[in-house]
Amino acid sequence: MTDHTLSLAWRLFRHETKRGELTIILLAIILSVASVLSLSLFSERLKSALTEKSAEFIAADRVLDSNSPVDLAWIEKAQEMGLNTAHQTYARSMVFANEQMDLVDLRAADTGYPLKGTVKIADKPFAPGIAIKRLPASGEAWIESQLFQTLGIVVGDNIEVGDKVFRVSKVLTEVPDAGFSVFGGDPKVLISNADLAATKVEGPGSRINYSYFFTGDSSDLDSYYDWLEPQLDSEIHDWDSIEDDETGIGRAVGRAGQYFLLASLLAIVLAAVSIAVAAQRYSMRHYDPVAIMKTLGAPKKMVQQIYLLQILFITALGITIGVILGFLIQQLVVAAIADKVDVSIDVWHWKPLIIAVFTGTVCAVLFSLYPLMKLFSVSPLRVLRRDLGANLSSRLIQFIASGGAIFLLMWSYSQNLKVSAILFVSGIILVFSLLMVTYGLIWVGRKFAQGKMGAWQLAWARIHRRAMDNSVQLISFAVTIMLLLIVLVMRNDMVQQWQNQLPQGTPNYFLVNISQAQQPNLQQHFASNQVDIDKFYPVVRGRFVAVNDEKVRTAVSKEDPDEASNGRDGLGREANLTWSNTLQNGSEVVEGQWFGLSNSSDTATERPYEVSIEKSISERMQLSLNDKLTFNIGSEIIDLKVTSIRDVNWQSMQPNFFFVIEPRALQNFIPTYISSFNLPSDRKADITQLMQPFANVTLIDVDARINQLRNIVDQVSLAVEFILILVLAAGALVLIAQVQASMDERQQELAILRTLGAKGRLIRASVVFEFIIIGVVAGAMAAVANELSLYMLQTQIFQMSASWHLEYWVIAPLAGALVVGTLGALGCWRLLSLNTSQLLRQMV
Amino acid sequence: MTPTTMIKTNGISKTVTTTQGQLQILKPISFEVKAGESIAIVGASGSGKSTLLSLLAGLDEVSEGEIYIDAQAMHNMDEEQRAQLRGAKVGFIFQSFMLVQSLTALENIMLPAEIAGHKDAKKRALDILELVGLDHRASHYPNQLSGGEQQRVAIARAFISKPKILFADEPTGNLDAANSDKIEKLLFELNQNSHTTLVLVTHDPVLAGKCQRQLHMQAGELTEVFANTSAEQAARQVG
Numbered sequence A: 001m002t003d004h005t006l007s008l009a010w011r012l013f014r015h016e017t018k019r020g021e022l023t024i025i026l027l028a029i030i031l032s033v034a035s036v037l038s039l040s041l042f043s044e045r046l047k048s049a050l051t052e053k054s055a056e057f058i059a060a061d062r063v064l065d066s067n068s069p070v071d072l073a074w075i076e077k078a079q080e081m082g083l084n085t086a087h088q089t090y091a092r093s094m095v096f097a098n099e100q101m102d103l104v105d106l107r108a109a110d111t112g113y114p115l116k117g118t119v120k121i122a123d124k125p126f127a128p129g130i131a132i133k134r135l136p137a138s139g140e141a142w143i144e145s146q147l148f149q150t151l152g153i154v155v156g157d158n159i160e161v162g163d164k165v166f167r168v169s170k171v172l173t174e175v176p177d178a179g180f181s182v183f184g185g186d187p188k189v190l191i192s193n194a195d196l197a198a199t200k201v202e203g204p205g206s207r208i209n210y211s212y213f214f215t216g217d218s219s220d221l222d223s224y225y226d227w228l229e230p231q232l233d234s235e236i237h238d239w240d241s242i243e244d245d246e247t248g249i250g251r252a253v254g255r256a257g258q259y260f261l262l263a264s265l266l267a268i269v270l271a272a273v274s275i276a277v278a279a280q281r282y283s284m285r286h287y288d289p290v291a292i293m294k295t296l297g298a299p300k301k302m303v304q305q306i307y308l309l310q311i312l313f314i315t316a317l318g319i320t321i322g323v324i325l326g327f328l329i330q331q332l333v334v335a336a337i338a339d340k341v342d343v344s345i346d347v348w349h350w351k352p353l354i355i356a357v358f359t360g361t362v363c364a365v366l367f368s369l370y371p372l373m374k375l376f377s378v379s380p381l382r383v384l385r386r387d388l389g390a391n392l393s394s395r396l397i398q399f400i401a402s403g404g405a406i407f408l409l410m411w412s413y414s415q416n417l418k419v420s421a422i423l424f425v426s427g428i429i430l431v432f433s434l435l436m437v438t439y440g441l442i443w444v445g446r447k448f449a450q451g452k453m454g455a456w457q458l459a460w461a462r463i464h465r466r467a468m469d470n471s472v473q474l475i476s477f478a479v480t481i482m483l484l485l486i487v488l489v490m491r492n493d494m495v496q497q498w499q500n501q502l503p504q505g506t507p508n509y510f511l512v513n514i515s516q517a518q519q520p521n522l523q524q525h526f527a528s529n530q531v532d533i534d535k536f537y538p539v540v541r542g543r544f545v546a547v548n549d550e551k552v553r554t555a556v557s558k559e560d561p562d563e564a565s566n567g568r569d570g571l572g573r574e575a576n577l578t579w580s581n582t583l584q585n586g587s588e589v590v591e592g593q594w595f596g597l598s599n600s601s602d603t604a605t606e607r608p609y610e611v612s613i614e615k616s617i618s619e620r621m622q623l624s625l626n627d628k629l630t631f632n633i634g635s636e637i638i639d640l641k642v643t644s645i646r647d648v649n650w651q652s653m654q655p656n657f658f659f660v661i662e663p664r665a666l667q668n669f670i671p672t673y674i675s676s677f678n679l680p681s682d683r684k685a686d687i688t689q690l691m692q693p694f695a696n697v698t699l700i701d702v703d704a705r706i707n708q709l710r711n712i713v714d715q716v717s718l719a720v721e722f723i724l725i726l727v728l729a730a731g732a733l734v735l736i737a738q739v740q741a742s743m744d745e746r747q748q749e750l751a752i753l754r755t756l757g758a759k760g761r762l763i764r765a766s767v768v769f770e771f772i773i774i775g776v777v778a779g780a781m782a783a784v785a786n787e788l789s790l791y792m793l794q795t796q797i798f799q800m801s802a803s804w805h806l807e808y809w810v811i812a813p814l815a816g817a818l819v820v821g822t823l824g825a826l827g828c829w830r831l832l833s834l835n836t837s838q839l840l841r842q843m844v
Numbered sequence B: 001m002t003p004t005t006m007i008k009t010n011g012i013s014k015t016v017t018t019t020q021g022q023l024q025i026l027k028p029i030s031f032e033v034k035a036g037e038s039i040a041i042v043g044a045s046g047s048g049k050s051t052l053l054s055l056l057a058g059l060d061e062v063s064e065g066e067i068y069i070d071a072q073a074m075h076n077m078d079e080e081q082r083a084q085l086r087g088a089k090v091g092f093i094f095q096s097f098m099l100v101q102s103l104t105a106l107e108n109i110m111l112p113a114e115i116a117g118h119k120d121a122k123k124r125a126l127d128i129l130e131l132v133g134l135d136h137r138a139s140h141y142p143n144q145l146s147g148g149e150q151q152r153v154a155i156a157r158a159f160i161s162k163p164k165i166l167f168a169d170e171p172t173g174n175l176d177a178a179n180s181d182k183i184e185k186l187l188f189e190l191n192q193n194s195h196t197t198l199v200l201v202t203h204d205p206v207l208a209g210k211c212q213r214q215l216h217m218q219a220g221e222l223t224e225v226f227a228n229t230s231a232e233q234a235a236r237q238v239g
Helices: A003-018 A023-058 A072-080 A145-151 A193-199 A218-231 A248-285 A287-295 A300-337 A350-376 A395-414 A417-448 A455-465 A467-501 A518-528 A561-565 A615-620 A681-691 A703-755 A760-797 A807-832 A836-843 B049-056 B079-089 B105-115 B121-131 B147-160 B177-193 B205-209 B230-238
Strands: A062-066 A084-097 A100-109 A119-122 A130-132 A140-144 A158-161 A164-174 A188-192 A208-215 A237-241 A509-514 A537-547 A574-579 A587-592 A609-614 A628-633 A636-648 A659-661 A672-677 A698-701 B005-018 B021-034 B038-043 B064-069 B090-093 B165-169 B197-202 B213-218 B221-227
Touching: A003 A300, A003 B105, A023 A248, A023 A300, A023 A350, A023 A703, A062 A218, A072 A084, A072 A208, A072 A218, A084 A145, A084 A193, A100 A145, A100 A193, A140 A145, A140 A158, A145 A164, A145 A698, A158 A188, A164 A188, A164 A193, A188 A193, A208 A218, A218 A237, A248 A287, A248 A350, A248 A395, A248 A417, A248 A467, A248 A703, A248 A760, A287 A300, A287 A350, A287 B105, A300 A350, A300 B079, A350 A395, A395 A417, A417 A455, A417 A467, A417 A760, A455 A703, A455 A760, A467 A703, A467 A760, A467 A807, A509 A518, A518 A672, A574 A628, A609 A615, A615 A636, A636 A659, A681 A703, A703 A760, A703 A807, A760 A807, B005 B049, B005 B197, B021 B049, B021 B064, B021 B197, B021 B221, B038 B049, B038 B205, B049 B064, B049 B165, B049 B197, B049 B213, B079 B090, B090 B147, B105 B121, B105 B147, B121 B147, B147 B165, B147 B177, B177 B197, B197 B205
Parallel strands: A100 A188, A140 A164, A574 A659, A609 A636, B038 B197, B038 B213, B090 B165, B165 B197
Antiparallel strands: A062 A208, A062 A237, A084 A100, A084 A158, A084 A208, A119 A130, A119 A164, A140 A188, A158 A164, A509 A672, A509 A698, A537 A574, A537 A628, A537 A672, A587 A636, A609 A659, A628 A636, B005 B021, B005 B064, B213 B221
C-alpha cells in the first residue's frame, strides 16, 4: 500500500465524515455497538445482581449437602482458596415443653451462617421480624411462631430438645434458606452449632443432614468445585447453586436470563439490519468516485484498499463512540433504577465490551462485504453511461454473507444453538415468505390503483416500479417490527405469568388442624373481622405401608417436594391425605383419568378405591398407573388403585397434596381441615385476636416467603421493562436509518416531479401514503411472523404455554403505518424544504 | 519532423447482446490520429459517438478490431493494463464534470497525480489551479462551485498528469454560452501549449469546427472524415 492510498483514504474519510456522508453508516455501527454493549452490560450486571439476590434463598452462592459430616480438609481447602464458608446441621427432632411435644425442623448453625441473606427475629409470636446479625447464644433457641401455639409457651420459657434444655429467647420469623413450598414443613428451631452435640440427636438411625455454605468469586467457586467434584459421592453429596434451584425463584431468574439473552440477540440482529441498509446506501453513493478513479487509471487493488481502509476507519470510529455511548446509556439506566432495585449493580464486566466490539467489527465487515464487492465491480464506463450500476449482482453472496454473520454472532454470543437456530430459521422463513407476499401485494395494489394520477396512484406506482428495492425495504421494516413485537410480547406474557403466580390476595397464612365442629365458628369469626377465608380441605393422616402388597421402606411424610427430595424422613411417617371429586386449580392430569372418568368395567361396589398421585412422588417412589397402594389410616388398612398422575403447580401458594383420594374411600374417617387466608401486612397485629378462640388450630405464616418471592419477581419484571425500552429505542433508530436511506433513492424522483410543477402537497401526500402502505404491510407481516416465532420460543425455550396474540394483528399494522408514515413524512419534509435547483444539484 | 501516430484503429467494432440477440452498435471503423492533432467526433444522439470514445479511451473493450494508443496494442490489454495506460497517457473531461463530491477542488485535481504516485501532486495541482484561474477556490467542494468553475477544475485535473491524449465528452454540454466560450478557450489553449492530442465528442458544430478534423458518425458508422481549414479553425477559435 502506498502513502498516497493511505492519505487518499484518510482524506476521503475525513471529508466525508465532515460533510455527513458517513453519518448513516457511522450511526449504524455506533447503534449496534452501543445497544449491544448497554444491553449486555446491563443484563450481565443485573443478572449477577439477581443471582446475588437469589443466592440469599440458599443462604450462599453454593451449597454442599451431605448425609454425613464431610472431611474437614474440604472446608479448609475452600478457605485456602479464598472462599467464605459456613455450616449448618439439620435434624428432625421432637421438642417438649409443658407436657406437649411437637416434631420440629432443628437447625444448628455455626457463626458464619447465613453467608447470604439475613435471619429475622421478633419478640412476640407473629410480630414482624427484624434482621439480626448474630445467632442464638449457647443454651438459647429461637423458634417459629406456630411452635409457641403448639407447645403453649411464651418467650423466656424452656424447651427440651433431645437431652438438652434451651431457653426460648426470641421468635424466629425468617431464615433465608426456608424453601418456598406452602407447607414449610415442621416449625423451625434455630440453635447454635456448639450446642448440637449436647442434644445427642445425632446418633445411629437419626436422619441428619449437613449443609456447607460457600461464597466467593464465581471463578474461585468453579475451581474449588473442580477440585472437589472427583471426591464427591452422588449418593451422599449434592452440590447446589441458585441456578440449579427448581423452585419459583430459580425458574424466574433462569427465565429472565433467557429473556435478556433473547433481547440482546435481537438487538444484534437489529444492528446488523441497520448496518446492512447503511452499507448498501454507502456503496451506491460511491459508484461515481470509483468509476472516476478507475477512469483516471487507479488499479483495482488501489480502489479496494482505499475503500477497505475507509470501512476500517469508520468501524474504528463507530466502535469507539458506540462503546462510550453504550456505557453512558447503561449507566443512565442503572442510575434510574438504582432506587428501585436494592442490589448493587456497580460491577464491571469485560464480556459485554468484548461482545460489543466483536459485534461491531463482524457487522461492519461482513455486512459491507457484498456492497463493497459490488462497489469494486463498478465499471469505469459509468463516467460516460450514468445508468451503469455495479457489474456484480449475486444476492446469494449477500444472503450467505449476511445470514452467516447473523448466525455466527447469535451462536457465538448465546452459545445456545437452539435459541439461535429458532430465531434464524424463523427469520429465513419470514424473509422468503415476505418476498413472495410483497411481490403479490405490490402487483395487486397496482391493479387497484389505476386511474387519474393522484397521490395514491403515485405512491402505488412508485412501489410497483421499484418492486425489488421495496421488497427489501419492506422485509427490513417487517423484521424490525417483528423483533420489537417479540421482545414486547415475550415481556408481557412473562411478567403476566409471574404475576399470575402471586396475584394480589395470595394467601399468606395457613390454618392446619381445624376440627369439623370449629369450621362454621371459624368462618364466622373471620368474616366478622373482614378476613376472607379460603376453601376448607379435609385431611386425614395415613401411613403409607405397601405398594402392590410389598412393604415400603421409604415413606412420604409431607407435602413439600424440596424437603421430601432430601429423603430425610423417617420410616413410617404419616402423609396428609385429602379427598376431592374435583381437580384442584393449577393441577393437571398427565397420565390416566381423574376419578369417575376412567372406562372401568368394574361395578361400583367391586370397584377399588381410586387415588391420584403427584408426578414427582410417582417418579421418586417408582409408582405407576394401576399400582395398588396400601395406607394405614387410624386403625384401618385401606387399599387404593392409582388411576391418575397429576402435575402440581407447587408455586401456586395453595394447599397441594401428593395423594388425593376418591371421597367414597374416606367417608368413614373423621378429618381435620386445612385452609388459608390473606391478611394484609398492615393488619398483622390482628393475628392474635383472630386466632385467640381457636387455640388448637395451628397457624403457618408464609407472608415473609411470599414477600421475598414477590420482591424478586418485581425486580426481575422491572429489569425486563428496561431491557424492553432499550430494545425499542434501538429498533426506532433502525427504522429511522431505513427511512433515511430510502429517502435518498426518492430524491431524484422528487426533483423531477418538483421540476414538472407538482405541488408540494401532492408529493408529500404521495410519499406519506407510500410509507403508510409499506408500514401497514410490514406490520401485518410482522404480526404473522411474530406469532410463529413466539410459539416456537415459548414452547421450546421458555417452557411457557403458548398463546395467541390476536390484538397485535391489529396493533402492528396500525403502529407500522403510524411510525413508518411519520418517519417518511419527516424525511420528505427535509427534502421538500430544499428548492428544486438544490435538489437537482444534490443529485449530480 | 513528421508527427507520430497517437491513435490508430483497424476495423474496431462493438457488438452487444440484447434480448433480441446480437446488436452491432458500432460498425467496423478505421482511422488514425496524429500526435498533437485535435479531432471532433460529431453526430446525432445515438449515432455511436460516445461508444467510439469509450473504446478509444479503453473504458470499454472492442468486440473486434485493433486499437493502438501511442503504439501500444490496447485491444490486447485487460482492464488493469488499460487503467495503467489511462493513468499514464490519458486525460478526461466529461459533460457532467465527474468530480468526486467529497474532495475539494484542489484534491480533485491532485487525484490523477496521486494515483500515478507523483510525490509533488499538491504543488502541481496548485500550479495548474492558478493557470485555470481558480486558486481562490482551492478548498471549495464541487457543489460549492458553479458549473463553469467545476468544468475548469475538471480541465485542470485532466492536464495535471500531462497526458498525451485528452478525451472530452461534450465538455460544454452542461454550460451556458458565456461559460462554454471560456471553457472552449481554455481547453484549446492548454491543448496547444502542451501539445496534447485532443479527441472531442460533441454535437455542437461550432465546437467541432474548432478542431483540425471532424469524424461524422451516423447509426454506428463512420460516414465522413474531413479536415477543417486552418483559417476556419482560427476564425472559430477566436470567435
